[in-house]
Amino acid sequence: MEIREKENRQVKVKVSHLTKKFGDLLVLNDISFDVEKGDLLCVVGPTGCGKTTFLNSLTKIYDVTSGEILLDGHPADPKKDHIAYIFQGNSTMPWLTVEQNVAFGLDIRHVPKREKQELTDRYLEIVGLTKYRRYYPKQLSASMLQRVSIARAFATEPELLLMDEPYGQLDIELRFKLEDELVRLWEMTGTTVIFITHNIEEAVYLGEHIMVLTNKPTTVKETMRNPLPRPRDIAAPEFVRLRERVTDLIRWW
Numbered sequence: 001m002e003i004r005e006k007e008n009r010q011v012k013v014k015v016s017h018l019t020k021k022f023g024d025l026l027v028l029n030d031i032s033f034d035v036e037k038g039d040l041l042c043v044v045g046p047t048g049c050g051k052t053t054f055l056n057s058l059t060k061i062y063d064v065t066s067g068e069i070l071l072d073g074h075p076a077d078p079k080k081d082h083i084a085y086i087f088q089g090n091s092t093m094p095w096l097t098v099e100q101n102v103a104f105g106l107d108i109r110h111v112p113k114r115e116k117q118e119l120t121d122r123y124l125e126i127v128g129l130t131k132y133r134r135y136y137p138k139q140l141s142a143s144m145l146q147r148v149s150i151a152r153a154f155a156t157e158p159e160l161l162l163m164d165e166p167y168g169q170l171d172i173e174l175r176f177k178l179e180d181e182l183v184r185l186w187e188m189t190g191t192t193v194i195f196i197t198h199n200i201e202e203a204v205y206l207g208e209h210i211m212v213l214t215n216k217p218t219t220v221k222e223t224m225r226n227p228l229p230r231p232r233d234i235a236a237p238e239f240v241r242l243r244e245r246v247t248d249l250i251r252w253w
């Protein structure tokens with residue numbers, strides 16, 4: 001615990017004056033913020049404000065218009081830095097089995113065979129998919145598909161995990177289950193996580209910090225620390241108060 005608190009003061013991701021335009025459309029408007037090492041940052045913002053654009057800028061899928069994103073003090077580079085990205089929607093590969101999907105990130109990183117098998121087995125077990133290891137994605141439910149993506153991301157033990165509304169399509173019970181699983185994995189590994197969501201309750205349930213974005217042209221409205229102890233209770237008065245505070249910050253409608 002002490003170690004995590006100490007680590008928390010280190011900056012893992014530093015976003016400085018980030019601006020992104022698509023032609024004349026100004027999306028991200030001079031955005032600056034830090035993400036602490038070991039943080040679980042939830043980013044909440046309206047549709048089309050540029051949440052995915054931010055992740056795509058961090059991973060260099062898009063070039064930025066101006067500003068920079070630093071990881072441990074150097075420009076973030078997915079070719080060198082160990083970043084895992086769980087995209088919006090299903091990102092499993094249909095031609096690979098569950099096991100091969102989980103091992104995929106390890107193949108790319110040329111992890112030796114034995115270690116690859118150990119990590120794959122371990123994360124299949126953690127997300128409860130050991131029994132389904134020989135199945136193909138088309139034989140799985142939506143929540144199982146998300147578990148495959150989560151196991152694949154965590155198996156590579158990334159230094160930074162980016163999650164883009166990973167549970168948006170799921171029903172509420174499955175969402176709760178996978179949220180708890182994420183918290184467990186995050187606590188276990190100490191990985192820095194940036195988790196994008198539309199869902200205020202989800203942000204308050206998961207986040208160590210919650211960052212609220214504005215409508216386009218997008219800036220950071222507020223970033224707050226979430227002091228609620230875990231496991232969190234969505235019906236507790238402190239939880240409801242914080243959820244209302246975040247809701248008050250949001251005037252998207």
Ligand SMILES: Nc1ncnc2c1ncn2[C@@H]1O[C@H](COP(=O)(O)OP(=O)(O)OP(=O)(O)O)[C@@H](O)[C@H]1O
Nearest residue numbers: 022027045046047048049050051052053054088198
């Ligand atoms: N490649 C692109 N070319 C042109 N415009 C783009 C491109 N990608 C995104 N945009 C525009 O940038 C804005 C931000 O899009 P983005 O997908 O980042 O939003 P978002 O916050 O992730 O939305 P959602 O919550 O719906 O996922 C939108 O207006 C979108 O139309």
Ligand SMILES: [Mg+2]
Nearest residue numbers: 051052053088
């Ligand atoms: Mg998006």
